[in-house]
Amino acid sequence: MVTMRDVAERANVSIATVSFVINGTKPVAPATRARIEAAIEELDYRRNVVARALASSRTRILALLHPDFEARPNATVIQFVMSAAHGARERGYDLVLWPVNDDEQMSHLLAGGLVDGALLMEVQIHDSRVDRLVASRVPFALIGRTDNDDLPYVDIDFATTIDQAVDHLRAFGHERVALVTQRTKAAPGNEPGRIMRAEAAYLDTMAALGRPPAVITVEGTSAGGREAARTLHEDFPDATAVILLNEGASAGLVKGARALGRAVPGDLSIISASTTRELGEMIEPSLTVMAAPAAQLGRLAADALIDQLEGVQDAPPHLLIPCTLVPGQSVGPAPVRP
Amino acid sequence: MVTMRDVAERANVSIATVSFVINGTKPVAPATRARIEAAIEELDYRRNVVARALASSRTRILALLHPDFEARPNATVIQFVMSAAHGARERGYDLVLWPVNDDEQMSHLLAGGLVDGALLMEVQIHDSRVDRLVASRVPFALIGRTDNDDLPYVDIDFATTIDQAVDHLRAFGHERVALVTQRTKAAPGNEPGRIMRAEAAYLDTMAALGRPPAVITVEGTSAGGREAARTLHEDFPDATAVILLNEGASAGLVKGARALGRAVPGDLSIISASTTRELGEMIEPSLTVMAAPAAQLGRLAADALIDQLEGVQDAPPHLLIPCTLVPGQSVGPAPVRP
DNA sequence: CTGAAAGCGCTTACAG
DNA sequence: CTGAAAGCGCTTACAG
Known part of the structure; x- marks a missing residue:
């Protein structure tokens, strides 16, 4: 050597x-x-980067802390992860993947001194991992937000996303719009922030429009989608449009609606929010989606964290990016009331 | 501290x-x-892991070298990556993500001494990155194979996978089975190994059955899928079943076949190989898939590499895992010839 | 079974 | 502008 x-x-x-x-x-x-x-x-x-790290007490390694994604692969996750790694690399940093199952393990890893900073994915409103992160004194940025808005984060702007989805549907004459969210293992009131914030944005928008809300929560599977279609049909028969915040249920919802004799978009219009264009194209009729800005967020998160580490920055980053509307064939004019 | x-x-x-x-x-x-x-x-x-690394000249960090996946997110990729990271972590190793655009950059990274070993994804039959890897003297394992079978690798067993797909179709009476593969930017004859090996396995099987082969190569998009449907219809009208080795074209093939008046599976049976169960469920009718063993491969790759590093092992690992058949509704009895 | 000491390959005040 | 030297926090022969 x-x-x-x-x-x-x-x-x-x-x-x-x-x-x-x-x-x-x-x-x-x-x-x-x-x-x-x-x-x-x-x-x-x-x-030699190791010797440099020891001498300078800066490793130029970042950790990506995430729950176990093996079980439910999600196309937006890979985009996020890869663009974060790419953004880090361009600035001379390396990204290590840390699947963390429990807080204890996370603290252990953080204390090892391997990383200069950490990115935490799948943040919940109340999140003990965030407390651990703060306690570890390792600089970090959150992907998503807790209820403490002062911490550094990047997140999807759900309020704007939902607003745009509702606006799009209203432009097609839809007055009654339902929201389908995803059931999680989290305690009620402590679901992932994306679900809670999207739901809050939806309720706000409905209230502003003077419309009664219709929220349906199901599993993120095809079976969940079918269940949503039934619930919609039985409990909210006057809803002519649905905003999905449940990628996994997308296909099931379409199938389920059809099985109940409701054509898409003839009788029911659908927007799948916070997902990928690819998902939209995979379904027949192709779904209108609000594409999650996963790649943007990945890069922004890496950049925000590195800015912090290099002192390029004064205030903690608070970045919100809305999803992008990608029209498909699942939204059409509201059916005329009988 | x-x-x-x-x-x-x-x-x-x-x-x-x-x-x-x-x-x-x-x-x-x-x-x-x-x-x-x-x-x-x-x-x-x-x-302190950095001090330990410098003193012991072992960093216990592994690199995952991969092309830029941001562009075409693929559900199997995230499964692979996450399970590799998970497997590494369980044995006390960290996995860094290294998006590499060119060989030069790869050599630079490898020479920095950050990693004890490397995993290389998307290996091609002739792959200059592999030469660089060998030259770097960093221990490695390939995900996929070059034409040099002596190097350590883990890979999907395409021969077995294709055989099983053909067997499944023949059990439904299909005699003429086409293969739809994916066009890449690679030079002819140097496509990713998975495509070449699957095609070779297909040709072998067809030859053994005394059937003329029908291979169609299209883009990995919905448009590509539609193109495949047209080509199939025009050039191979007697083919009653298709094996897809092109995840992105799956939905387009179904749509395209229907648009040409061919019902699935009534007139055309489809198996999508080397993809995910989730993809199958996302399409109507749900596709019969051969699910890629991505999570298994990720863990096996990490384990194989660590075994090498720790001298637990004699011969370089050569592991082949076939895909798993997951029946959906896209395969049915062959239509009776008119 | 335990310790003193060299060394891993750099960075960084400090001095000139 | 350049160098001698201490030090980053460990591991590992070597000696006892």
């Missing part, structure tokens, strides 16, 4: 000077610099 | 002895051990 010492010897300088040119930390005379650069080139020297 | 020195002082031993009990590298007297363990507990000491 070629070390900094080898380079220094070949260039006839001290290792300190080599360090200065590699890191640009101090001015070095052009001639000296040239000799050093030549030596680096000739020896094909590459600085 | 609590260091090993703090623990040593409190327990009245040298730091070497602390290291011995933490790592279990040398026998330590029970009483001494107890004092040290108590000190660790009381100080809430956690060994």
